[in-house]
Amino acid sequence: MIFILAAREIRSAFLSPVAWVMIGVIQIILGFTTAFNLQNYIEVIQPQQHLLTIPYGVTDMVVIPQYGLLAVMMIFAMPLITMRVFSDERRNKTLTLLVSAPISMTEIVLGKYVGLLFIIVAMLLVYAIMPLSLLFISKLDFGLLASSMLGIFLFMATCAAIGLFISSLTENPIIAAILTFFSLLLLWIFSIAKGDSPDDFSLADLSLFQHLEAFQRGIFSSNDFIYYILFSLAFLILAIRRLDNDRLQH
Amino acid sequence: MTQDTLIQVQHLSRHYGPNVAVNNIQFELKRGEVVGFLGPNGAGKSTSMQMLTGNLAPTTGSIHICGIDLLDKPRQAKTNIGYLPEQPPIYKELTVDEYLKFCARIHGVEKNRLTTAIDSSKQRCGLTEVGQRLIGNLSKGYQQRVGIAQAIIHSPAIIVLDEPTVGLDPIQIREIRSLIRELGQEHGVILSTHILPEVQMTCDRVQIIRSGELVFQDTMEALEHQFTGSCLVIGLGKEVSEDKIRALANVDSVERITSKRWRLVFDEGCEQVQDIAEKIITNGWGLTELTPEQKTLEQIFVDITTSEEVQPNSHDANDHSTEAIS
Numbered sequence: 231m232i233f234i235l236a237a238r239e240i241r242s243a244f245l246s247p248v249a250w251v252m253i254g255v256i257q258i259i260l261g262f263t264t265a266f267n268l269q270n271y272i273e274v275i276q277p278q279q280h281l282l283t284i285p286y287g288v289t290d291m292v293v294i295p296q297y298g299l300l301a302v303m304m305i306f307a308m309p310l311i312t313m314r315v316f317s318d319e320r321r322n323k324t325l326t327l328l329v330s331a332p333i334s335m336t337e338i339v340l341g342k343y344v345g346l347l348f349i350i351v352a353m354l355l356v357y358a359i360m361p362l363s364l365l366f367i368s369k370l371d372f373g374l375l376a377s378s379m380l381g382i383f384l385f386m387a388t389c390a391a392i393g394l395f396i397s398s399l400t401e402n403p404i405i406a407a408i409l410t411f412f413s414l415l416l417l418w419i420f421s422i423a424k425g426d427s428p429d430d431f432s433l434a435d436l437s438l439f440q441h442l443e444a445f446q447r448g449i450f451s452s453n454d455f456i457y458y459i460l461f462s463l464a465f466l467i468l469a470i471r472r473l474d475n476d477r478l479q480h
Numbered sequence: 481m482t483q484d485t486l487i488q489v490q491h492l493s494r495h496y497g498p499n500v501a502v503n504n505i506q507f508e509l510k511r512g513e514v515v516g517f518l519g520p521n522g523a524g525k526s527t528s529m530q531m532l533t534g535n536l537a538p539t540t541g542s543i544h545i546c547g548i549d550l551l552d553k554p555r556q557a558k559t560n561i562g563y564l565p566e567q568p569p570i571y572k573e574l575t576v577d578e579y580l581k582f583c584a585r586i587h588g589v590e591k592n593r594l595t596t597a598i599d600s601s602k603q604r605c606g607l608t609e610v611g612q613r614l615i616g617n618l619s620k621g622y623q624q625r626v627g628i629a630q631a632i633i634h635s636p637a638i639i640v641l642d643e644p645t646v647g648l649d650p651i652q653i654r655e656i657r658s659l660i661r662e663l664g665q666e667h668g669v670i671l672s673t674h675i676l677p678e679v680q681m682t683c684d685r686v687q688i689i690r691s692g693e694l695v696f697q698d699t700m701e702a703l704e705h706q707f708t709g710s711c712l713v714i715g716l717g718k719e720v721s722e723d724k725i726r727a728l729a730n731v732d733s734v735e736r737i738t739s740k741r742w743r744l745v746f747d748e749g750c751e752q753v754q755d756i757a758e759k760i761i762t763n764g765w766g767l768t769e770l771t772p773e774q775k776t777l778e779q780i781f782v783d784i785t786t787s788e789e790v791q792p793n794s795h796d797a798n799d800h801s802t803e804a805i806s
Contacts, residue, residue, distance in 0.1 A: 234585045238571075245573045327569035327630065330533045331586040332558040478537045 231333055235341025240348050243311065252307050253353055257360075259303065260296055264360050267292045289371040293361040294446050297382045300357065301442055304389055305418055309410035311349060312393025313403040315342050316473070320401040329477070339394070339470045346390040354383060374448040381445025384458035385438060389414055391462035395469040414438070484511040485547075486560075486638050486668040487532065492541035493692075494527055501527040503692040504541070509638065514664035516683035517672040520785050524692040525672045526566060529642050532670070533563040546637055559588055562636040566643055568627025572616030576607055576626055579615055580633055587634035597633055604659060605629040620647040628656065632663065639669045645678060657682050676781055690785045703780070711773035712744045712753065713737070717766020724763075729756050741769065 243249050271291045279285040319325040328338050358379065364370060392413055397406040421437035434440045438461075441454040487509035494502045502524040509515055519525045530536035532543060534554050543550040545557040571579055580598045589597050602608050605625040610618060615626055624647055631639055644660070645653045660682045663669055673679060679686055679700075686703060688696035719739050726734055728744070729752045735743040744756075753772065760767045 231586065234582070238574075238582050241578075242571065242573055322569070322572070323565060323567040324569040324571060326533075326535055326563070326565045327583065328586065329535050330558060330561065330563040330565075331583075332555045332588055333586055334555065477535060 231337050232341045232344055235328075235333075235338065236345035236348060239315070239342050239345025242314075243345070243349055246314075248310055249349065252310055253356060256300070256303055256307060256353075257356060260300065260357060260360060263299055264292060264296055267295055268364075287371055288364060288368045289361075289374050292364065293370070293375060294378055296357075296361065297378045297446065298442075300382060301385055301439060302418070304386055305411065305414045308386065308389040308393055308414065309407040312346065312390055312397055312410060313407035314397070315346070315394050316398040316469070317400050317403045317406045321403070325473075335470050335474050339398075339466055339473065343391065343394060343466060346394065347387055350383065350386045350390060354379060354386075371448070377448045377450055378446045380450070381442050381454075384445075384455065385442050388438060388458045388461045388465075391465040391469075392417075395465040395472070398469045398472045485509070486511055486545070487670075488544040489532070490542050492528070492531060492543065493539045494524075494531060494536065495539045500692050502531070502538075502689075505689070505692075505694040506541075507687060507694065507697060509668045509670060511637070511668050512665060513685060514660060514669040514671060514683045516679035516686045517670060517689065518674075518676070518679060518686060518781060519672075519689035521674075523689045523785075525689055526642060527692075528689065529563075529565075529640055529670070529672060533561055533640055534558055535563075535565075559634070560637045562587075562631035562634065562639045564627045564631040564639075564641045564644055566646075568623055569630070570615045570623055570626055573614070575612055575614055576602070576618075576629075577611045579626065580629060583630045584633045587636075589634050597635070601629040601633045604632065604662075606655060621649060621652045624648055625652075625656075628659070632667075635667075637667060639663055639667050641669065641671050643673055644671065645673070645675065653678075688781065688784050696780075696784050712746070712756070713741065713769065713771040713773055714744065714756070714760065714767070715741045715769025716760065717768055720765055728759055743773070 268288075271288060275286060275291055316325070319328070329335075333341075361370065361375060393406070393410040396410045396413065397403070399409070400406050417436065417438045419437075420433045421439045423433035441457045444451045444454050485508055487507075489508070490506050492502060492505050493500065505528065507515075517525050517528065527536065531538050532545075532550075534550055534557070537551070543557075546560045548557040548560075550557040571582075574582070577598065580601065581594065584594055584597050599608075602611060605628050607622070607625055607629055610622060615623060618626070624644065628641070628644060631641065641660070645656050648656060657678065660669060660671060664682070664684070671679070671683060683700055685699050686696070687694055717740070722734055722736065725742050725744070731744045731746060733745045735745065737743055746752075753770065757767060757770055
């Protein structure tokens with residue numbers, strides 16, 4: 231049942247030009263930066279490699295920054311993908327169709343979320359083509375690549391959960407997009423507020439970006455992994471409660 | 481409770497804060513029955529429909545769908561309901577076929593029956609020609625049909641239609657009405673509407689709801705029988721005094737329309753028409769008109785929904801419902 235809902239979600243997402251244009255534009259931007267980083271690597275960093283005890287590889291200097299940039303762009307892009315998920319259903323009164331069908335609210339929310347995850351995976355596959363094309367001229371650190379791809383996937387999945395919840399709050403996709411954008415922006419800005427020592431709790435610990443760092447250094451830390459999972463789960467549960475609330479007595 | 485009782489609603493209420501949208505209504509729906517839900521705007525029709533279909537949780541009361549408690553086991557209960565809300569829940573970016581396939585699947589139609597189900601519901605709603613077209617490009621009437629097709633695609637025992645003929649042209653309205661009648665043969669249908677002739681044409685039973693309360697509930701037949709020929713309009717060639725008119729027959733009251741036209745109101749159905757006509761002719765009053773007037777559903781509707789006090793009929797309705805429940 232979840233996959234039937236997910237399939238429709240994906241279909242609707244790709245029937246509108248928003249997803250296509252977004253994926254394309256991001257690809258172009260990533261193309262430029264990759265070309266720039268590559269040129270920089272060949273002309274500036276490579277000649278100095280013999281000076282370093284641990285030399286940087288092309289994966290460190292060209293591929294990883296690309297994912298960092300992708301994460302930042304997701305602050306703008308993810309709201310555009312998630313905005314219509316529930317607000318469109320509310321606006322067109324199609325949520326009634328799902329609620330009247332023999333499906334639970336949890337299944338509805340999970341169906342939508344799985345649909346979003348598929349869209350994210352599709353995007354990441356497209357964006358993986360460029361790093362992989364470096365294989366023609368160089369070797370890549372696949373461990374590092376896998377770790378940062380997992381990191382960016384978890385990051386985007388969490389953004390999607392936040393966007394999905396916010397979309398369930400309103401009938402207007404634009405309002406959903408704006409609110410999601412500011413929420414993600416806030417969670418990005420939090421990463422500035424680091425504590426004095428790494429053991430202290432600080433606002434930065436809440437930042438979505440803070441937890442991406444370890445993945446981008448090739449470290450799989452269960453700490454960060456659990457952070458993303460919990461964050462996503464929390465917003466999915468909130469979305470389920472929000473939608474159930476429409477039905478229940480206030 | 482018999483096998484054929486599809487819906488059993490008991491003491492159903494819904495409050496919105498201090499407002500009571502639906503107050504303690506109870507009724508039953510049997511297989512092969514089309515029930516019309518009538519009421520002015522804001523009477524609680526849509527709220528009742530939403531509760532019946534699990535879109536809204538009732539404040540108090542219980543709803544049994546084919547013997548299954550809707551609140552305890554919503555999943556099982558909902559498989560037996562097809563629902564067309566006020567605004568058809570359609571995805572405009574999909575084609576009719578894609579949309580119906582999606583609806584069939586979320587309603588648990590098995591994969592090997594998918595094509596048959598889609599084809600038969602398309603055929604019933606006259607959508608065979610437009611299967612490949614985008615729903616968003618269809619006219620309002622066709623979109624409404626897609627909404628109905630969606631409600632019957634899993635051949636549910638109960639079909640709930642909230643104002644199904646809104647926005648349709650007269651020919652489509654006739655088609656949809658005959659479709660509703662046809663559906664009423666094997667399913668139980670609940671229909672909400674403002675359009676009174678529609679109820680007269682399609683429904684077996686009518687329920688009138690006012691300010692959240694069920695104020696009238698009877699079969700269409702009983703209703704028609706009750707109000708047939710209760711008035712008689714006569715037109716005469718010359719002016720006659722009221723006393724002479726009164727003496728014509730055993731009338732309840734006499735009402736002067738113009739100087740030469742009178743309305744005679746009878747307690748019961750008037751079987752004295754021939755008698756009256758003969759008397760008028762023998763008196764030489766010059767009979768020009770003799771029209772039996774029927775109290776239409778519209779009059780009953782207006783009477784019931786605008787009266788301050790509860791009508792005597794509503795006592796009947798309550799008796800009926802308690803009988804039905806016990």
